[in-house]
Amino acid sequence: MPLYLALTSVSALLAVSVYAILDRRNHDVSRNVYRLCIGLCGVIFLAAVMPRGAHVISTALPLGLPWIGMHFRIDVLTAFFLAVVNLGGAAASAYAIGYGAHEKEPMRVLPFYPAFLAGMNLVVLADDAFTFLVAWEFMSLTSWALVLTHHHEEENRRAGFVYLLMASFGGFALLMAFGVLGGVGGAYDFASIRESTKAGWTSGLVLALALVGMGSKAGLAPLHIWLPLAHPAAPSHVSALMSGVMTKVAVYGFIRVVFDLLGPPAFWWSVEPMTFGAASALIGVLFATIQSDLKKLLAYSTIENIGVIFIALGLALAFKANGMALPAALAFTAALFHVFNHSLFKSLLFFGAGAVLNASGERSIERLGGLIHAMPKTAFLFLGGCVAIAALPPLNGFVSEWLVFQAILLSPALPQWTVKLLVPAVGVALALSAALGAGCYIRAYGVAFLGRPRSEAARRAHDPDRWSLGTMAVLLTLCLIAGLLPSLLIDTISPVAKDFVGGRMPTQAELSWLSIAPVAESRSSYNGLLVFVFILFSAYSARWVIHKFGTARSRRAPAWDCGYIEASPTTQYTGSSFAQPIRRTLGVMAFSVRERLDMPAPGDTRAARLSVEIKDRIFDYLYAPLTRAVESCAERLNVLSLMTIQEYLALVFAALVFLLVLVAI
């Protein structure tokens, strides 16, 4: 029943796409489409969380390739990710009811939006390689179309191009991965893949291919370069979906292939996810710290969070391979908890960025400032999102990061030296990225929302409509609940961990006072609710005491500023000046920063100039040579297109003979 409900809703989403095209003259079409999307996402969400009669429900529909059909299935992992996808989908649709009304070309968004939602759902539901790949490509292409919504801008066209390239590269890697998994026999449904035995080299190859394929969609470094271009280019609710939800679909794919289809892991499987996860976490957060475009900053921070998730997944693999069920369950739970958290707060932050963009027309924080006065409600909600994503207690981001740290603390028990030496390094990377992340969001919030407005647009900004505000408020409430009552979520994830890593954390609901203890209370425990109540109690009692025995008087006056007369708002610290110390201390390692100061000689009246040039090393040393190589190959192979018909025939004949010989051997 839940499976059919979900599948019907997915086809209804596709029908909504058609409706959007047919009804395009109607003024209310945007509103209707988004309302329908909320409803359908809600239905799929219910289908995911409703109690299922059987543990696993699967079905095969006579669609697609003849005799193969399409297989669909819901198990605990699917249900969890369906819930995440559709929670994000419903939130984005609700936000878009208000936000989408400002869209100048709604027909570039509306037909693709429901189809994109349907694509993500289908990937999660798919139960054979063919369906998975078709849904995956469908998801890629619809999101690509959405990235090109504002295709008049040169920058967005470039983003779309890079995205298309990376998506097809990733899709290609996945095709190979499933090809190797399915083997020569070609049994491509997941059930037979699960049963088949894999040779040693196959699992290594599939792991690498899956990491490339899924990682390129999730934004794992060094395959992340498209993400900060493409995610911000789309309208903000689509950015939220791509960053908050689509990357999670990629994480789902990775879990499905590596934890499920590939069979029992070997310890070295954990090395790749952990290494690339740590690299992503650091690269993502460092680049986020120096961005001045608010949406780009959020996109880079997505890379960081994906890195955290992959670190946790890598740890889970290492523990699982050594038969340590409890630590494996802890790491796996941490990963899924972070998946859920990130989908909440990243959507919230993108919605906030969208509200700022709509109200001021600015994406660059350097021309904003003082929005806390102009948009007080948005400012409050955005602050909540920042606290959550900066992994600060008592909100939810801290809980998942705390769980990852707890998993790392269990790792000295691992027997292999490779992993043993890798884990502390990964731990440093994680700690650094958490600390830098807090700094990054201090900068983003402080420059954009605090201080004095740096432009007329920022002064005139205003809060968005009720739908947008309401959606953000709901997301923040969910962040708060997940942060204060993490035991609920951990117990929900528990069955997934049981099925996929073979162990489960102790039932948290049984602990007193709603606290959480991953292993045992004597080892580590945390109680977000109590800490929160404690902080509120202390703050209010301090306020009461001071107002009662001290004074509550205050008056307004010009800022003191050490006696300087009121300077122009341009003298405030900007985003780039805020990032300067970090750029200077860590920039040399992370990105090649060149600062050039052009100081005129005394008496010269020309203005002084400071130019900062920041280069992405990965782009320079990995992608630029690659592009050059491809270009020169294409140049050389160009002769092929100028051959005569006889030469073509000869070439085809030679190729045929060569291939036949190859097969014969």
Next chain:
Amino acid sequence: MTLLFNLLAQSLQMLLVLALAPLLIGFVRKLKARLLRRKGPPIIQPWLDLIRLLRKEVVLADNASWLYRSAPYLIFAMIWVAASLVPTFATGLTFSWSADLIAIIALLGSARFFLALAGMDIGTSFGGIGSSREAMFGSLAEPAMMMIVFTVSFVAGTTQLSEIAAYMVANMELRASVGMALVALLIVAIAENGRIPVDNPATHLELTMVHEAMVLEYSGRYLALIELASALKLLLYISLIACVFFPVGLASHDAGAEAMMIGLCAYVLKLAIGGGALALFETSTAKMRIFRVPDFLGAGLMLGLLATLLVFVTRSL
């Protein structure tokens, strides 16, 4: 009855840290003055200043927002809660399990987050300079702190401070890794509290000021709360060092009143020693350039990492 006693001990700790924190600051100042052959203000001077500030009217800058007005309460509350969760005279107090060492560090991180935001709220360049530098220090000091947490909890097998203290009391031995962690923690503590050589708590309007720049616009009760919070933070770090590395005399939560009294005396003694060492260190060094601080903190981070690796490689060192 036991619960009542436990709650009493917990509240006692909360009030104790609150009462002692400004006295500690006063003690350090007095000692520094004596070392410089000055007379110095009385030890209770910080308390007198605080009380004076609390009764003064607040002068708010024109464009101060609600964040600016609520931040002092939040910062104070977070640091106070963190300080009351670190064992001072007794371990295993009623609420000590609600946050482990990682959560306590993170609470300090939250306080830093709001302080840095408050620094940027008025929109003056001084506030921005302070916040920016605080963010840089934080992004190096926090990972170093995490490495120390890793080392200590690998050794003790737990991140609960009370359990760590109990383990350290039971297993008094010299370990290279723990020694390195101690040095790293000292470095982090100096940086986090803005003491010499990282920042000078006694100066205003110096080009390298960090903490004072952020709170430049604060006055009256808000300033009092922030001053009290930073005093609590210094106390917290000394308590943390004492609790993890010198847990002598710590009473258990069920040990009864006599042991608690001994614990209390031991704690005050430890604070005095910590404050004395700090005063001695501060008078004998000069403040360093701002861009030397990352090297200083980097050394802390590397020591922490080395200690962690050592524990990973061999459980006995």
